[in-house]
Amino acid sequence: MGLQKKDLLGIRDLTVEEIRLILDSAASMKEIASRDIKKVPALRGKTVINLFYEPSTRTRTSFEIAGKWLSADVINISTSTSSVAKGESLKDTGLTLQAMHPDVVVIRHAVPGAPHLLARLLKASIINAGDGAHEHPTQALLDLFTIRERRPALEGLQVAIVGDILHSRVARSNILAMQKMGMRVRVCGPPTLLPRYVESLGVEKFLRVEPAIADADVIMMLRIQRERMGAGLFPTLREYSKLFGLNADRLKMARPDVLIMHPGPINRGVEIAPEVADGPCSLILDQVENGLAIRMALLFLLAGGQAGNN
């Protein structure tokens, strides 16, 4: 059985069975990554285009490597070097790419719904690699995968997501994904960085970090962006770090076996102290590694790869 859909636009559209299928497929893909020669012919003759309207290192590289290990031809388009810089619309860029017959287009864009617009226009499968503060489904899937490696039964786990929830697509996709898998989610951050209606997402809201992390199985720290300071959403990085940063002292209030995650890139010493990021509870590099397996699985499932070729 495969993934019976053309696109991966968001976690919202996935069933629990589909999430399990993706996670299980990723487990077999992870095995390929451990081989000496990391290449299988599963997507030979298939074309994957990375269309990135926002800067990205890890997600773009992750998709590129994932595609290459599956033998797909991977092309990267970043907007500063393409005709987008000449003012071409997303529609026209999409139609132009369509004429080159890609099998998958991976898009990152600053505006929620941009991948959905592309999906309506193109025959190719669209993978949302982040649309504004809306969704980042592959991140949520790799996070689930990473948690599942340590806690095979996801159901009932308590997660605390700490930081800038307002602008975070990682938070939105993870909230949806975790709730679908029966996990409970709390969010914590300064009131100016929590959406006013955040509780409508079915999460518990905490303004103080200590009670939020107290009995959590997983703590997910989010990157705090410097430019939010200019917008008056918090006064200084120093004050933010003091109130919400995860340091060794605060970590003592959490469970000893708590899992610490961060979607990256991290601000060492701001939202997460170096000794925590590099400490034994940290899964930050596991997340990066598992991102490859998740993206391999998705490219394979969406690009119509033949199971026999694997």
Place this chain on the structure above:
Amino acid sequence: MRILIAGGRVIDPANRRDAVLNLLIEGGRIAEVASPGAHPAPAADRVLDARGKIVCPGFVDLHVHLREPGREDMETIATGTRAAARGGFTSVCCMANTSPVNDNQSVTDFIIDRARRDGVVNVFPIGAVTKGMKGEELAEIGELVGAGCIAISDDGKPVMNAELMRRALEYATLFGIPVIQHAEDEHLTGKGVMHEGKVSTELGFKGIPAASEAVIVARDILLAEMTGSHYHVAHVSTAEAVQLVREAKAKGTHVTCEVAPHHFALSDEAVMSFDTNAKMSPPLRSSRHVEGVKAGLRDGTIDAIATDHAPHVIQDKEVEFDYAANGIIGLETAFGLTITTLVEGGVLTLPQAVARLTSDPCRIFRLPKGTLSEGADADVTIVDPTREWVYDVRQSASKARNSPFNGWKLRGQVLATIVGGKVVWELPG
């Protein structure tokens, strides 16, 4: 040319008339309104059989964007007034945000000349409050009124400067015209693209809080009280703004307001599909606010239904939601949405709905329209309030296609529109 509209139910709120009557039009005016049995039907060049139909004054839209001069690729006075005619509107008031802005009498003259030449319905221009709509200094309001402007507004943008708003309100009392505010605090709105609520939280869009509208309405009501001027809130969209107008009216302040059909027919849920035709300013609000504006219509706090007809070219809507232009076309769907949502929904009776589209807007803006009095201009609309139809935007008389109501099944259809005794629209078949 004599036209007899025979046997229809005449709803004429200005004259408190609601009865089966014959309407005779002669020389562009209402010549006679009489009971069918009163005497033999007068001879006419044309007889329109209105049995089983509603005959009412032509609808009057206080808020349209005709885009001419300057953006004739979006709409012209010729096409916009034809869309109006299809929607049963015999008079439209066009906003000043043309290019150039209607902030001086030569632009007003142009609009009036062009409307006379190309238009099929009456066009009443609205002048700008400030020069270039820049919000810095007052436009030559006296000259605008002298040339034919019936109100002033910087619609599309608020007059943010409270002191300037005070002066505009004061100055307008010299001419007895309303100052229409696009009530939105630009700082609270910021880069928001939709209503701040549950849906914006789910979709990750920057939200526009309801307070963005209400704080400006509250401020302006205080200024209207202070200056004794007529303040009119354009396209009211929030429960709080409706409540502020309700309280101000109760105190006797001269405040009026209008609502656009999309603000009672749609909620912010329409954004879930990322349809850029669900993007407008003010934004579609949550169901609590939709109920709030319905309550305002029911108790008369909201005086008029006005479309905010805002044509755009396709390429300005076929883009990412954040980059899409604000607004939708609305002239052809206003009546159907009014019947379907408000009359069928039990918010207004049919005569009340007709009043909100005819006599009420004319009363508040002091326009010599919206009545079927003998001797009045023969602006008449014939409708079937029970007939179902499907809106097909491809058939629109507007140049634009930006409607979220394409494919909607609506109840209540406009059958014929008569302006100054001339039939300007008749539903085929």
